[in-house]
Amino acid sequence: MKTDLTLEMEKSLYFYCMELGGIVVEEVTMPEEHGIVDTLACFFKENKMEWRCYELKVSKADFMSAAKLSFVGDYNYFVLPTELYEKVQGLIPAEIGVLVYRRYDQFQEEQMAPGTFILAKKPQKQSLKVPEDLLLERFMFSLFREVRKAKQMSYGTSFFPTEALYKELKKRGQEKDHLHSENFHDRFFSDVENARIKSLEEELTALEQDYQFLKSQRKVKRRPTERLE
Incomplete structure (x- = not known):
């Protein structure tokens, strides 16, 4: 079960990527043995798709767990609270970027998310670990899943x-x-x-x-x- 902090960071990351111009979806299952990407965003750069994968961690135990890290994109990031980043920054591979979560001091009603992110470490570009056609397919399936949820909420019990x-x-x-x-x-x-x-x-x-x-x-x-x- 996700912690309150994880849900808070997940929501903030969604709007953070949207503000940067990305198309975003959470929990995208990858083919073969590549696991599940916590958050996957697609950006269009010079008529090409750029894929960014985000893994959210809120504790050192979570960071050190044996769970598969689905860093399959062009750019890949850990998304961490400040306290956790200070503890594990020496363990982060050179090619992986880091976004550090910063909660807003006061949450205003017009704000879409409770916080934002600071780029603490830039990622290095990598080759896709999954063929782009399969990546796009899984991305679309996950988007459809979210649309279906929204339709269920909209239609109510008649759905x-x-x-x-x-x-x-x-x-x-x-x-x-x-x-x-x-x-x-x-x-x-x-x-x-x-x-x-x-x-x-x-x-x-x-x-x-x-x-x-x-x-x-x-x-x-x-x-x-x-x-x-």
Whole structure:
């Protein structure tokens, strides 16, 4: 699970790259044994695509972990808090750049991100570790994934099949906090039950009205048939 600092840096990096003119997406799975790029940005330079890979680390244990470093781009960066950079700067390869995170002192509503970055170490250009057509393919797949998420948020529950909604409700029912006042699982089923009761009451009222009408029709006196001469 990502820490709050990781999420904060990830969000800030997204807008940092956008401000530089890049197209950005997080968590791009690479082919073969190249792992997952934390953040991948594509810049257009002189009618050519320039690929920049960013690996976010927030602790020394995270930095020293055996997780695959997906430095497959033209330029590759570690993205670090200041305190961590001071501890590990001697361990960073010469060809890898470093962006140091700087949180804004005061976050204004008009600001898109809580912080920005200082280029602490320039990267050296490298040859792509993945063929560019495959890199572009994975990049597009990840962009589509994010667009799909946005569509789901925009369309709401209408985007999901009924079976998927049922499974999610069932899952939340198993994980729910029975003592929480805002138990949306129970609230949903309570609303469904109330709607069902209301519908049955309306149907019963309509049937009662029909019954009373038919009953009144039976009480209407008919004229006796006149005798034939």
